[in-house]
Amino acid sequence: MERKVSLSPVFDARAAEAKWYEFWERSGYFIPSPSPEKPPFSIVIPPPNVTGHLHMGHALNLTLQDIVIRAKRMQGYAALWVPGTDHAGIATQNVVERQIAQEGLSRHDLGREEFLKRVWEWKEKYHRRIVAQLKRLGASCDWTRERFTMDAGLSRAVREVFVRLFEEGLIYQGEYIVNWCPRCETALADIEVEYREVPGKLYFIRYPFIDNSGFLLVATTRPETMLGDVALAVHPEDLRYQKFLGRKVRLPLLGREIPVIADAYVDREFGTGVLKVTPAHDPYDFEIGRRHNLPLVRVIDSRGFMTAEAGPFAGLPREKAREEVLRALEQEGLLERVEDHVHAVGHCYRCGTVIEPLVSRQWFVRMKELARPAIQAVAEGKVVFVPERWAKVYFEWMENIKDWCISRQIWWGHRIPVFSCTDCGYTFAHREDPTACPKCGGKVVQDEDVLDTWFSSALWPFSTLGWPEATEDLARFYPTSLLVTGFDIIFFWVARMIMMGLKFMGEVPFRKVYITPLVRDAEGRKMSKSLGNAIDPIEVVEQYGSDALRFALAWLTVQGRDIHLSMQRIEAARSFVNKLWNASRFVLMNLDGFSFLPLEAMDLDLKDRWILSRFHKVLKASTEHLEALEFGEFVQLLYDFVWGEYCDWYVEWSKDDLYQGEEKVRKKTQNVLLYVLSGLLRLLHPVVPFVTEEIWQHLPAPYRESESVMVAPWPLQEDRWFDDSAERDIALFQELIREIRYLRAELRVPPAAESTVWLNCEDDGLCALLSSHKRYIEQLARCSVERVAKDLSRPRHVALGRIRGVDVYLFIEGVVDVTLEAQRLAKKLLALEQDLERLRKRLDNPDFLTRAPEEVVEEEKRRYLEAQKELGRLQRLLESIQ
RNA sequence: GGGCGAAUAGCUCAGGGGGAGAGCACUUGCCUUACAAGCAAGGGGUCAGAGGUUCGAAUCCUCUUUCGCCCACCA
Numbered sequence: 012m013e014r015k016v017s018l019s020p021v022f023d024a025r026a027a028e029a030k031w032y033e034f035w036e037r038s039g040y041f042i043p044s045p046s047p048e049k050p051p052f053s054i055v056i057p058p059p060n061v062t063g064h065l066h067m068g069h070a071l072n073l074t075l076q077d078i079v080i081r082a083k084r085m086q087g088y089a090a091l092w093v094p095g096t097d098h099a100g101i102a103t104q105n106v107v108e109r110q111i112a113q114e115g116l117s118r119h120d121l122g123r124e125e126f127l128k129r130v131w132e133w134k135e136k137y138h139r140r141i142v143a144q145l146k147r148l149g150a151s152c153d154w155t156r157e158r159f160t161m162d163a164g165l166s167r168a169v170r171e172v173f174v175r176l177f178e179e180g181l182i183y184q185g186e187y188i189v190n191w192c193p194r195c196e197t198a199l200a201d202i203e204v205e206y207r208e209v210p211g212k213l214y215f216i217r218y219p220f221i222d223n224s225g226f227l228l229v230a231t232t233r234p235e236t237m238l239g240d241v242a243l244a245v246h247p248e249d250l251r252y253q254k255f256l257g258r259k260v261r262l263p264l265l266g267r268e269i270p271v272i273a274d275a276y277v278d279r280e281f282g283t284g285v286l287k288v289t290p291a292h293d294p295y296d297f298e299i300g301r302r303h304n305l306p307l308v309r310v311i312d313s314r315g316f317m318t319a320e321a322g323p324f325a326g327l328p329r330e331k332a333r334e335e336v337l338r339a340l341e342q343e344g345l346l347e348r349v350e351d352h353v354h355a356v357g358h359c360y361r362c363g364t365v366i367e368p369l370v371s372r373q374w375f376v377r378m379k380e381l382a383r384p385a386i387q388a389v390a391e392g393k394v395v396f397v398p399e400r401w402a403k404v405y406f407e408w409m410e411n412i413k414d415w416c417i418s419r420q421i422w423w424g425h426r427i428p429v430f431s432c433t434d435c436g437y438t439f440a441h442r443e444d445p446t447a448c449p450k451c452g453g454k455v456v457q458d459e460d461v462l463d464t465w466f467s468s469a470l471w472p473f474s475t476l477g478w479p480e481a482t483e484d485l486a487r488f489y490p491t492s493l494l495v496t497g498f499d500i501i502f503f504w505v506a507r508m509i510m511m512g513l514k515f516m517g518e519v520p521f522r523k524v525y526i527t528p529l530v531r532d533a534e535g536r537k538m539s540k541s542l543g544n545a546i547d548p549i550e551v552v553e554q555y556g557s558d559a560l561r562f563a564l565a566w567l568t569v570q571g572r573d574i575h576l577s578m579q580r581i582e583a584a585r586s587f588v589n590k591l592w593n594a595s596r597f598v599l600m601n602l603d604g605f606s607f608l609p610l611e612a613m614d615l616d617l618k619d620r621w622i623l624s625r626f627h628k629v630l631k632a633s634t635e636h637l638e639a640l641e642f643g644e645f646v647q648l649l650y651d652f653v654w655g656e657y658c659d660w661y662v663e664w665s666k667d668d669l670y671q672g673e674e675k676v677r678k679k680t681q682n683v684l685l686y687v688l689s690g691l692l693r694l695l696h697p698v699v700p701f702v703t704e705e706i707w708q709h710l711p712a713p714y715r716e717s718e719s720v721m722v723a724p725w726p727l728q729e730d731r732w733f734d735d736s737a738e739r740d741i742a743l744f745q746e747l748i749r750e751i752r753y754l755r756a757e758l759r760v761p762p763a764a765e766s767t768v769w770l771n772c773e774d775d776g777l778c779a780l781l782s783s784h785k786r787y788i789e790q791l792a793r794c795s796v797e798r799v800a801k802d803l804s805r806p807r808h809v810a811l812g813r814i815r816g817v818d819v820y821l822f823i824e825g826v827v828d829v830t831l832e833a834q835r836l837a838k839k840l841l842a843l844e845q846d847l848e849r850l851r852k853r854l855d856n857p858d859f860l861t862r863a864p865e866e867v868v869e870e871e872k873r874r875y876l877e878a879q880k881e882l883g884r885l886q887r888l889l890e891s892i893q
Numbered sequence: 894g895g896g897c898g899a900a901u902a903g904c905u906c907a908g909g910g911g912g913a914g915a916g917c918a919c920u921u922g923c924c925u926u927a928c929a930a931g932c933a934a935g936g937g938g939u940c941a942g943a944g945g946u947u948c949g950a951a952u953c954c955u956c957u958u959u960c961g962c963c964c965a966c967c968a
Contacts, residue, residue: 018927020927020928020930021928021930022930206964206965213968229968230968231968232968233968236968276966276967276968277967277968278966278967278968280967281967281968282967282968286967286968287968288968289968293966293968294966295966295967295968296968298966354967354968355965400897400898401897403896403897404896404897404963404964407896407963407964408964411964411965498962498963499963529962566916567905567906569906569907572898572899572906573898573899573961573962575905575906576905577904577905577917579904579905579916579917579918580905580906580916580917582917582930583916583917583930585930586916586928586930586931587930588930589928589930589931590927590928590930590931592927592928593927593928593930593931594927594928595927596927596928597927597928598927599927600926600927601927643906643907644907644908647907647915650915650916651915658927658928659932662927666926670926749933749934752933752934753933753934753935755933755934756921756922756933756934756935757934757935759921759922761922761923762922762923762925762932762933763923763925793925793933846912849912850912853911853948853949856948856949857948858947858948858949859911859948859949860948861948862947862948862949863911863948863949864911867911867949870911871911874912
């Protein structure tokens with residue numbers, strides 16, 4: 012069978028990407044095999060925000076998931092990757108609010124229904140965009156199973172979960188102080204608050220006793236909240252203040268009389284040791300207030316403005332109120348001093364606004380009870396974190412878990428399915444929307460709030476598979492096999508999925524959690540739009556191709572360190588893809604007269620046995636790395652093998668056979684080339700799916716084992732191809748070739764000129780090996796090996812080279828520069844002497860001889876003898892030229 | 894305040910109890926019929942510092958320094 016192949020010298024990534032993704036999807040390859048004998052392997056995608064755009068973190072995440080899922084598919088699993096998107100409550104609502112703000116409108120102008128209509132429109136538009144971006148990366152998701160956190164099925168799951176938790180008393184409503192974003196105008200969960208160190212001030216304010224017998228000095232960072240003070244507190248054992256307990260002070264500016272109380276929470280060391288208590292605006296003051304039955308005085312409203320309670324400051328925004336309060340205090344001489352003070356201030360994780368702790372009525376989930384089995388499951392290894400250390404982070408949080416505030420005062424999300432009767436006041440959760448009060452038949456109204464977006468995310472691994480229906484998918488693919496996500500959402504998402512999975516499925520949601528590193532820029536800074544250092548993955552795909560990006564990301568993914576992504580690294584990856592492409596072109600362009608031969612039927616020579624040995628070792632090691640989710644090591648091994656062994660040596664040596672070998676030899680080498688290439692394409696396919704598919708499609712049968720590399724079987728690894736002796740021999744040839752190349756380069760032999768070389772070997776075995784394969788040397792060192800013998804005497808006009816066991820005599824034009832020759836050899840001699848010295852020291856140490864393992868001692872002795880022999884020969888060689 | 898991670902070539906990083914590695918960058922020479930996104934050769938490092946364990950430490954332990962991250966109720 013003859014094939015004429017003409018392929019461009021540069022891989023056309025763009026054309027391949029469009030062509031092959033469409034082909035794979037059309038062929039149904041992304042859909043897991045229904046065949047029951049195939050074991051299941053499943054991943055659910057961390058659903059990207061529907062209105063978001065793909066950033067490098069996603070690209071990394073998706074690449075790693077795709078690598079695993081593609082490999083598992085080839086390894087014979089029914090591999091399912093469930094795609095989907097998240098409605099991302101606050102984030103999405105904010106985006107749409109900003110958009111309508113450009114029309115001069117607020118959501119309240121539109122009304123709930125109209126506003127939600129706009130969000131849904133937005134969602135449709137951006138959903139298409141994000142899906143298109145996933146596809147460009149090559150993600151082999153099963154799009155027939157795509158889900159959205161607010162689609163009908165998932166909404167049902169959310170409602171089912173809520174109602175069950177409600178009925179079990181695990182969801183409750185209460186009036187508590189919560190983190191409030193005055194810009195988003197909603198409550199936030201504790202973990203949705205980001206604390207940032209900001210330089211601030213500590214203000215020392217005098218609170219005069221009502222009998223004017225002096226004052227207490229209080230330090231605060233938030234003077235405006237003093238308007239809501241209801242007490243001063245000191246530590247009960249603080250001797251400085253005990254005498255004031257029970258007395259009253261006058262609240263500056265407002266004149267309210269407030270008591271001095273004792274509470275152990277107060278830190279005697281901080282400030283003056285006197286704490287102003289503002290239960291309505293500080294979480295810990297709230298607790299103190301409860302303990303002491305103090306009233307709540309709200310001076311800041313839900314939009315961050317001062318309330319009527321703030322007296323003369325009513326209506327001011329909180330920042331302005333601070334200034335005014337300070338000015339007023341100063342005027343009254345009550346502001347004693349101001350100190351610089353750095354402290355952590357909470358910000359909204361969605362919009363960055365400073366959080367205002369406010370008291371409001373919210374829904375909470377009791378977490379302790381849910382957390383207990385989830386802690387146990389991880390402790391027992393039912394869920395394994397990779398890298399392991401993240402389990403510690405998980406435990407730490409879970410063991411100190413607080414109740415979860417799940418209500419949000421926004422419109423975009425799952426409406427809380429709690430209804431109350433306007434007539435009798437009966438409040439209940441319900442799976443369907445009720446038409447009337449079940450108690451009195453009166454009119455019911457639904458709670459206005461929606462659920463935290465993470466509530467629906469927590470159900471993702473089973474809701475996407477059809478729960479609460481008992482679907483086949485659920486039975487087959489739950490628990491899922493692997494979750495790939497970032498450490499930043501271990502609390503938000505991973506922990507909650509484990510809790511909910513155990514609660515509602517009675518089983519963990521995934522067996523393994525792979526925590527990806529963070530993608531940073533080349534300088535190690537977080538990639539962000541504001542820094543302008545973000546590399547847009549889609550732009551990279553446009554410029555370098557999806558394969559290059561995927562390869563670069565996987566290459567950099569090693570345990571225990573963030574990724575520093577640079578364009579240089581992406582270029583290097585692109586170069587590799589092109590290298591693979593060109594090596595394949597070479598193989599495909601040299602298939603004249605090809606016909607298939609099984610390896611067993613071939614007359615394999617040294618280089619063939621070597622490359623097959625190396626291939627099977629690499630196959631074994633790389634497969635193990637992949638199984639262990641060591642992506643960087645997996646990729647590095649293949650990179651080194653493809654470039655440093657297959658291309659640099661085997662392909663080069665094969666040229667003799669292909670260009671001038673007899674037919675039998677040519678066929679043999681064609682088959683070895685194809686055998687290894689076909690294996691490499693399959694090994695590399697999970698990382699670089701497009702280029703491997705493009706090449707695969709050009710492979711001759713039977714190396715193209717299937718209609719697509721995507722559904723080809725993983726290469727079969729066989730130890731019987733391991734051949735240490737061939738590897739040792741080839742290593743010698745490589746060493747020798749490098750020595751001759753080195754001499755030629757040093758002596759400035761014109762690259763086109765062919766050198767004459769004699770090889771003086773120290774034993775017959777070496778002679779036989781080198782002379783029988785002297786073409787290996789001639790091919791790659793551009794020389795003619797005229798003589799290979801033992802005890803060759805050194806001719807005049809040669810440059811001297813030396814590797815273990817072999818003197819190299821390289822014939823040169825004109826006079827030999829003895830000084831240079833001596834320098835070169837002396838360099839080697841020095842290295843050898845140092846080696847010998849180090850070995851001698853070790854062997855002279857009786858402790859080493861007695862305590863080191865025997866094989867180490869033997870090895871060192873062997874090295875010593877070899878080095879000694881080598882040194883002798885080298886010295887004689889050096890003497891002979893002087 | 895507690896915890897975690899990192900420090901190795903100019904840069905980005907692998908490795909890991911017994912001979913210092915890669916990519917990029919750099920120097921030199923090559924458009925050699927797969928590839929100049931390439932080929933060949935070369936220079937370059939007290940493996941952060943100090944102790945300790947060990948026959949042997951870049952590697953394990955302790956401390957220190959620097960950087961980064963997470964958690965935490967000092968207003």
